[in-house]
Structure formats: structure tokens, C-alpha cells
Amino acid sequence: MNERFNLPEPLKTGRSIEDCLAERRSIRDFKDNALPNTHLSTLLWATQGISESRRDFRTAPSTGFPLEVFTIQDTGIHQYLPNQHGFQILKTNDVRIELAEICYEQPWVEKAPCSIVICAVPERVLENYDERGWRYIWLEAGHAAQNTLLQAVALNLGAVPVGAFKDEELTRLLDLNKEDKETVPLYIISVGVIDYEALKIKGQDYRSDGEYT
Numbered sequence: 001m002n003e004r005f006n007l008p009e010p011l012k013t014g015r016s017i018e019d020c021l022a023e024r025r026s027i028r029d030f031k032d033n034a035l036p037n038t039h040l041s042t043l044l045w046a047t048q049g050i051s052e053s054r055r056d057f058r059t060a061p062s063t064g065f066p067l068e069v070f071t072i073q074d075t076g077i078h079q080y081l082p083n084q085h086g087f088q089i090l091k092t093n094d095v096r097i098e099l100a101e102i103c104y105e106q107p108w109v110e111k112a113p114c115s116i117v118i119c120a121v122p123e124r125v126l127e128n129y130d131e132r133g134w135r136y137i138w139l140e141a142g143h144a145a146q147n148t149l150l151q152a153v154a155l156n157l158g159a160v161p162v163g164a165f166k167d168e169e170l171t172r173l174l175d176l177n178k179e180d181k182e183t184v185p186l187y188i189i190s191v192g193v194i195d196y197e198a199l200k201i202k203g204q205d206y207r208s209d210g211e212y213t
């Protein structure tokens with residue numbers, strides 16, 4: 001499958017970085033709503049969007065652009081294409097139950113309408129930095145993930161970073177390594193519309209009931 005499509009322009013929410021930092025919490029209670037493409041577009045732009053097209057430089061700092069970003073939604077698995085700010089469709093079936101199983105049955109991973117999976121092609125960095133490149137790859141995944149998490153706050157969405165998953169099974173689910181360069185999954189951010197009622201019941205109503213548009 002080689003079908004591609006463009007995402008809409010990312011939104012500019014106007015929220016301050018200080019508010020987003022202060023409000024960020026791991027949120028694990030999501031409603032069923034799918035994410036509109038404008039929100040998805042904005043989250044992916046924050047994660048790995050191109051902010052300087054002359055050099056293809058991204059919203060997150062990089063030692064050699066090792067990161068590849070995938071989304072898992074009810075519509076299937078898509079790969080983010082920073083250069084066209086669009087998607088390549090990889091699968092069209094809903095694999096969120098399998099993803100949650102791979103994440104040791106974390107229920108919020110199954111419930112989240114979208115999980116963003118940050119992967120890396122290590123060779124792009126290791127060829128210049130040898131073994132120290134691994135450190136850079138992990139640091140880069142952290143930079144990108146924090147961008148995603150803060151952007152989720154700005155959009156009044158909930159998000160949780162997920163590091164507990166079975167590497168080989170996630171590699172298989174994403175069908176990585178079809179090509180000659182190894183690609184490894186590093187980090188997942190599950191995102192969704194916040195279920196404020198569920199948070200209140202658990203006494204976790206620390207995020208104000210933000211307007212979700």
C-alpha cells in the first residue's frame with residue numbers, strides 16, 4: 001500500500017508554554033471521540049514537523065534525523081511524512097487491541113483514539129557518532145515526545161507517554177524492517193479527548209475542564 005494524503009495546516013492555539021508546562025499531567029482516561037485531522041496535524045507537527053524547510057530542520061533538535069513517526073488509530077497505521085506534512089497509509093485495520101496487548105494490556109492504550117509511535121533508524125546517527133549515537137537517539141525521542149505532550153495540553157487533549165511495550169512485537173505490528181535499514185520502536189504517546197468525569201471519580205480532576213474544539 002503506497003497511498004499518501006496531506007494533513008491540514010497545524011493549528012496555532014495561542015496557549016503559553018508556561019501554562020502547558022504547568023498543566024501537563026499523564027492522562028489515562030479518554031472518551032471515544034476520534035481526533036479531528038486538524039488536531040492530529042498539530043500534534044505531528046509538534047512531534048517532528050519541519051520548521052525550517054531550507055535544511056529540513058524540525059521542531060525538535062536532531063543529530064541526523066533518525067526519527068520516524070507512526071500513528072495507530074481506528075483507521076489503521078499511518079507513517080508521518082514531515083516533508084509533505086502528510087501520511088503514508090500502511091494498514092487500514094484497527095490494531096489498537098493488539099497494541100494494548102503489546103503494551104502489557106494497558107487499557108488506556110486500547111481506549112486512546114490515537115497512539116503516536118516514535119521510532120528511529122539508528123544507522124542515520126550511528127554512521128556519524130558510532131555507539132554514542134544511541135544516547136543521541138534516545139535523547140531525540142525524548143525531545144520529540146515532550147513536544148507532543150505539551151502540544152496535547154495546548155489542544156486540551158489528554159496524553160500519556162508509554163515506554164512499557166514488547167519491542168519485537170511492536171516491530172512486527174508496524175511492519176518495520178521491510179527495507180534494508182533497521183528501524184526500532186522507542187516510545188509511544190497515547191492521546192485522546194479527556195474524560196473529565198472519569199478523572200473526577202478518581203480524584204484526579206487537576207486539569208480544568210478545558211473547552212475542546
Ligand SMILES: Cc1cc2nc3c(=O)[nH]c(=O)nc-3n(C[C@H](O)[C@H](O)[C@H](O)COP(=O)(O)O)c2cc1C
Nearest residue numbers: 024025026027028103106108160161162163164165
Ligand atoms: C520513559 C517513560 C515511560 C513511561 N511509561 C509509561 C507506561 O508504559 N505506562 C504509563 O501509564 N505511564 C508511563 N509513563 C508515565 C509515568 O507513569 C508518569 O509520567 C509519572 O507517573 C508521573 O506523572 P505525570 O506524567 O503526570 O507527571 C512513562 C513515563 C516515562 C518518562
